[in-house]
Amino acid sequence: MTQGELPGAHPDERQMPEGRRNKQGIRIDPEVEAEHPPERAVLSALVKHEPGVLAEVSGLFSRRMFNIESLTVGRTIDERLARMTIVIEEPRPGIDQAKKQLEKLVPVVSVRELADDAVQRELVILKVNGDEPDKVNAITQMYNGETLDAGSRTITVELAGDEGEIDDAIEAYEQFGIRELVRTGYAALARGAEPTAKVTYPNKAPTDAAVETQEAMDD
């Protein structure tokens, strides 16, 4: 026996809207399926250089299920600030949302998505078997790398480049047998005179660093 029945028309007999939204809540023409394929975005964030910020940022990305490719963090010329470079792969609405959520964190000073032409580099250090030193050296030179350590059993080299170059180099070294490798993830800055740390959102006051950079650019 179930009670609480209310008066009113059956669900099939009510006025219904004609439109529809997609999963991202965007209104669409019912005839056209709007799809947002995942794309890669490089976010550069200036954050306060203090304990717990990295945990706060990485926690945010995992908690909200943003697909993170790499995250690097290091000091800047302003000792109070650190810069994070975060590479994510998400549909466009997800990228926009990640930027806004990042902006909300109190220790985050500014967030910017870098353009495709941004200067982007990744460092890899890899250790290969030392049986064929000449061949290893040739490949290291070909990729403008540097030998960091060479012994009778292993050779350790470093390479920097974009993701494609690094992938190609790693493939080239595979013939010797790669014992271990480490990749840093991307570090990136905006190309040209444009400051990477441009404060884009009005709810964040420009930092000294950003103002100085802006002034330098204006000169």
Added chain:
Amino acid sequence: MSERASVPPEAADAEAETAEAETEKREPDEDKSVVESGAEAVVAALEAAGVEYLFGVQGGAIMPVYDALYRSDELNHVTMAHEQGAAHAADAYGIVTGDPGICMATSGPGATNLVTGLADASMDSDPVVALTGQVPTEFVGNDAFQETDTIGVTKPVTKHNIFADDSDDVGEDVGTAWALANEGRQGPTLVDLPKDVTQGETDRQPEEPKTPDTYNPPVEAEEVMVEAAAEALAGADRPIILAGGGVIKGEACDELRQFAREYEIPVITTMPGTGAFPEDDPLSMGIAGMHGTGYANLAVSNTDLLVGVGTRFDDRLTGDIETFAPDAELVHIDIDPAEISKNVFADYPLVGDAKHVIRQLDDAMPGAPDCDEWHETCQRWKEEYPLDYETPEDDPLKPQYVVETYDELTPEDTIVAAGVGQHQMWAWQYWTWTEPRTWVTSHGLGTMGYAVPAAIGAKLAAPDREVVAFDGDGSFLMTGQELSVAVRENLNITIVVLNNEAVGMVRQWQDGFYEGRRMASEYPWIPEFDKLAEAYGAQGLRLEDYDEVEETIQTARNYEGPSVIDAIIDPSENVYPMVPSGGDNARFALNEQHLEDI
């Protein structure tokens, strides 16, 4: 934002005049407030913020702060039975006053017991500051007695948290936490206080609370976007305003009411927005969402222009996002840019403070939308889909009747607290809401057990107003021990347990979606709540028949101190209308048959 809501809104003007005097009163007394330790700086910071009440539980690592409280004349500490109760009481205090409510706990279990309350406040953007004791800094990370990584545990459920690492700065840390909880989009903050930091010496006198320089919430929306939104709204055929909790938190109810009436735009409220617009106004379309009214859900489904104010478009409101207001352009007013287009794409994002942005929109309106036909349709829906129930005298008591009778017997500004479940939905549906800050419940997190501690916090926040809590038998069992606090503080509150001897909402879902397999939802035995109340020292009343309803309520209301009414209700009563989880709002069910058909 910091306007005291313990007075009715009509008195707001008079309130503003006395605001200056109140600020003066809050200035710390020079003689008494000479700070000598970190703990005294914490207390001085709370006094500087104008705090009156703290809700907490003592314990080892927080003892220095309590010791400093011993000497404070301005701060009143309410000892709760459990830290979860402290967090909920502080949350309710924050909802009713608009100022941050303060809760305190020791390290380890004290802090972890606060977590549910902080998560609740986080979901509902309620202003709460938590102060937690911590083991001395030298022991942090060594798994000391009663050590928990409170900062790590509470990071996802707070707006911001701070590990106090210096006795000289700890006062400022507390002020920052208070200011961050209060400003912009409100929310819970926490300061973790290691014992050596609170015991350490300092003579640093805390200043007025201040947010960090990186925190500057937006106030005014972009003018170009405001104009575009105003033009779209003026040209709409079927406009609706959806008022969320941000309208109340942003003290924008007067502006919203004036705006809706001037341009004759029907208004729906979300659950946290309840009271932002009076339900007895002809323009009110009531409450929307999973258990919202049929007419509200039809209106929100068929609108061609939706103005969402201070709402985050929660899934309990939208149902299936693909069928949510699918013909509507969305004007979204919100102080938090991260809410814009998070769940529903905003055609006109207006980022700013609700009070300011509504005024901006008003200034930009070229005229009222021409929508007589839409008004007629809305009125017709209100007639066709009323909230209604039968009261056969020989059947068990209907919970809706208890709620409606209580509403009729009490003044307009009565504060209603509720737990989570069927009882909460009946209270929401059948109380006629006319004033903001009168509906005090757990919205986003859905925390059973919220009602009793919330009623305590609400009553202390507004001692001159009536407070009633509707609770379920399941919810009451979770935090009923806080009744001991209400008795100790001699609070005139009534707790109405709508008792169906089950976790009723789960039972309703089992009947609707799990073919009636009532696993772990019915109580084969539960206490007699009236007798339990008497054991605590409260007045216990039992209610079973229709002809006793009014008399029992009056006996409770007239009693000096807390009363508990154990109202034995029809156990088969269910909550309708209902949009199944992830369903189409317009296809709400009005009975069990509809649930099967949709």
